[in-house]
Amino acid sequence: MSVFKLNRRSVVKGVSAVVAGVVTAVGFSTLVVSAQAESLRVYVPSDPASIDPAYWGTSVDGYLMFNVMPRLASPVVGDEWVLENDIAESVDLSDPKNIKFTLKKGLQWANGYGEITTEDVKYSYERHLDEKVGSYIASEFDALDHVEIVDKYTGIIRLKYAAIPMWNATLGWYGGTIISKKEAEEHDGTIPVQPKATYGPYTFAEFAPGERMVLKAYDGWYGPKPEYDEIVMIPVGDANAAEVAYAAGEIDFMTSTSTAPDQLREQHGDNAVIEVRPSVDYTWIGINMRHPKLTDIRVRKAIQLGIDIPTVLAASYEGMDVPQATGFAAPGVIGYRPSTPIKYDPDAARALIQEAGAEGMTIELSHANYANRLTQSQIIQVNLAEIGLNVEINAMDESTYWDVSSVPPDERALTLKGWFGGPEAMYVLQTFTEDQYGAWNWAGYSSPEYDALLEKAWGVADDTERGEIYIQMQALLEESGAFLYLDNGPAVIMYRPGIVPGTLPDGRPQFAYFKKK
Numbered sequence: 142m143s144v145f146k147l148n149r150r151s152v153v154k155g156v157s158a159v160v161a162g163v164v165t166a167v168g169f170s171t172l173v174v175s176a177q178a179e180s181l182r183v184y185v186p187s188d189p190a191s192i193d194p195a196y197w198g199t200s201v202d203g204y205l206m207f208n209v210m211p212r213l214a215s216p217v218v219g220d221e222w223v224l225e226n227d228i229a230e231s232v233d234l235s236d237p238k239n240i241k242f243t244l245k246k247g248l249q250w251a252n253g254y255g256e257i258t259t260e261d262v263k264y265s266y267e268r269h270l271d272e273k274v275g276s277y278i279a280s281e282f283d284a285l286d287h288v289e290i291v292d293k294y295t296g297i298i299r300l301k302y303a304a305i306p307m308w309n310a311t312l313g314w315y316g317g318t319i320i321s322k323k324e325a326e327e328h329d330g331t332i333p334v335q336p337k338a339t340y341g342p343y344t345f346a347e348f349a350p351g352e353r354m355v356l357k358a359y360d361g362w363y364g365p366k367p368e369y370d371e372i373v374m375i376p377v378g379d380a381n382a383a384e385v386a387y388a389a390g391e392i393d394f395m396t397s398t399s400t401a402p403d404q405l406r407e408q409h410g411d412n413a414v415i416e417v418r419p420s421v422d423y424t425w426i427g428i429n430m431r432h433p434k435l436t437d438i439r440v441r442k443a444i445q446l447g448i449d450i451p452t453v454l455a456a457s458y459e460g461m462d463v464p465q466a467t468g469f470a471a472p473g474v475i476g477y478r479p480s481t482p483i484k485y486d487p488d489a490a491r492a493l494i495q496e497a498g499a500e501g502m503t504i505e506l507s508h509a510n511y512a513n514r515l516t517q518s519q520i521i522q523v524n525l526a527e528i529g530l531n532v533e534i535n536a537m538d539e540s541t542y543w544d545v546s547s548v549p550p551d552e553r554a555l556t557l558k559g560w561f562g563g564p565e566a567m568y569v570l571q572t573f574t575e576d577q578y579g580a581w582n583w584a585g586y587s588s589p590e591y592d593a594l595l596e597k598a599w600g601v602a603d604d605t606e607r608g609e610i611y612i613q614m615q616a617l618l619e620e621s622g623a624f625l626y627l628d629n630g631p632a633v634i635m636y637r638p639g640i641v642p643g644t645l646p647d648g649r650p651q652f653a654y655f656k657k658k
Contacts, residue, residue: 179370181640181655184383184395186511187539188350188376193332194318195269195276198543200396201374203315203561208372208652209339209356211257212317213242214308218643218654222421222564224313228257228340228363230294237303237602240312244294249361254321254338259296263288264322266298274330277545277580280571281307281316284599304599305607306475306567314563342367342653351376356652367653378538380512384635387413393640394655396648397633401459405635414640417461418632418648421471421562423569426521426625431578431585432554434504439497441622444555445483447490447528453520454628457513463628468615469562469569471629475604476566476611481626483619490528500529507535508557509542517627518557550579562629565604566611571595573618584623591617 185201192205207215213229216222226232228248233241248257268274269282276282284304289297300307311317321338325331332338335345335354342364343356356372375392377383386392388409397405402415409415426448428441435441450465470476494500506521508514515536522532532555541547542558560569574595575587594614601607618624634648643654 179368180373181369181371181652182373182375182391182393183650183652184387184392185354185374185376186380186383186509187378189334189354190540190544191334192318192336193320194265194316195274195278195331197315198277198545199539200561201376201539204374204650206315206318207341207649209341209343209345209359210318210320211248211340212313212319213262214313214317216313216645218645218651220646222646224309228319234308237305237600238300240298240300240308242296242298245363246294248340248363250321250324250338250340251344251359251361252337252339254323256293257319257321257340258293259288259290261319261322262296263290264325265319266317268325268330269316271330278316279580280574280577281311283571302596302600303602305602306565306599309564310568310571314568315561343372346371362653364653367655368657369652369655372652378510387635394636394642394650395634397635402461402633405633409635411638413635414638416634416648418634418644418646419471419473420629420632420647421474421564422559422632422647423466423469423471423562423629424517424557424559424627425466425469426627427553427556427558427584428623428625429551429553429556429583429585430621430623431551432504433551434499434502435554437497437499438622439493440499440502443490443493443497443499443528444525444530445490445619445622445625446486446493447530448521448524448625449485449487450483450625450627451485452524453517454630456520457516458628458630461631463630466626466628468566468612468619468626470566470608470611470615471562474562474565476570476608476615478612478615481619483625487524487528494529501531502529503531503533504554505533505535506555506557507537507542507548507553509539510536511539514557514559521557545580550583550585553583556583559630566608566615567598570598570611570614584618584621586618586621586623588617588621 189201189205190199191197192202211228214224215227217225228245230243230245266288269276269279284300284307286299286301289299320332324338335348342362344359346357347355354374358367358370402417405415428444429435454463467481468478506518508518518534525532572581573586578585594610598607598610632648636642639658641656643651
């Protein structure tokens, strides 16, 4: 077992005036029959885009990957970040270049796809190295040489070099999700949005795009039978509408968009339990250094200096004291950076814009369409207008925004986004390499010095020493003018009093562990 430890939005207003219209518009009445079963109704911001680990991108994808698909080891519910064996019976991490594992025997993919074997593990990992697959997370597997099959249940993950963080940052996280080789080969090397070959506490029962996705308990799962027979995931693109739906009794659990938990408690009274959880996630602005309007570092530096981050955070997290982030590692995460030199300085920013001859230039700022993102982008728009830049805001549906094929990489100028965090900074830092431009490196960053530090960090066993390298890497990113760190905002979850939620420390739901009081 590997262990790592750590000791989100706007308030709904005028609920009574809009409940009827919203509920009809999003079609919640279609859920009445389903909700009468042993169902847990969960708000999600969109339909899934893909739960194929090579192409996933949305929060919904992440929910599904952790509830219907397996890994050798997975994070478990509780107040601390802990990895425990999932489909692995045992894992030997004593040799950082050769990770030996043995699978639990008899685990069956759903819908007759056969037993999970080392063939599936080998296929799942090595496909990220195949250029024909075009995995968006290929960089997470740079250290992988191959997976050696010893027998049906035992294998050895052979690495090119001692990649110490790979267990925590990849194999036990989203990238380590294992898929059925048989089903993938039926679909030209990928898996559909709703795969048949799942393995987890739940499997797919129904998918009505824009209305619901229903999961049913899988009786072939090795763990205890979940208390909820089915999970009804309800996509609501407007976060305020989701909170209205909760007030109308149509949703049981949600990650709230409210930035004022005390107001939520007052608003919902005894009908809701509100919890604020510490987050390892991060919000940041990518300033694409390859966009035609942002190739001049003076413009990028001006944008960094011209955004009043404390005001952005105060407006978008009202009621909570959320400090400015210093990098991609939250406090307590390996690689946490104690400070940042970036401070709001509109005069210096304005001078840089004038020096670069960029006054009056118009640039686009895109983000997923959440209420707090819109609040943040509007303040940023005002800030940058004050230094001579015009900002056009493009609020996009979540699944479209995160679809890396939907917008050519050179057309993404400024991007305001929140990313899932992980147990250590390597989880995100491995993204900012040349081969990831066009995938997740939307800032267009590339640096030999950075790459050398990245390579060095993989082989450092001492957490403190490895963390110091991560700190250097985050400083290089910031110095390029292509990154502006905003926050590691807390997560606010809201649920019915009759529920005991099973979640990871930051509130991400693990449906099999939800209980009824």
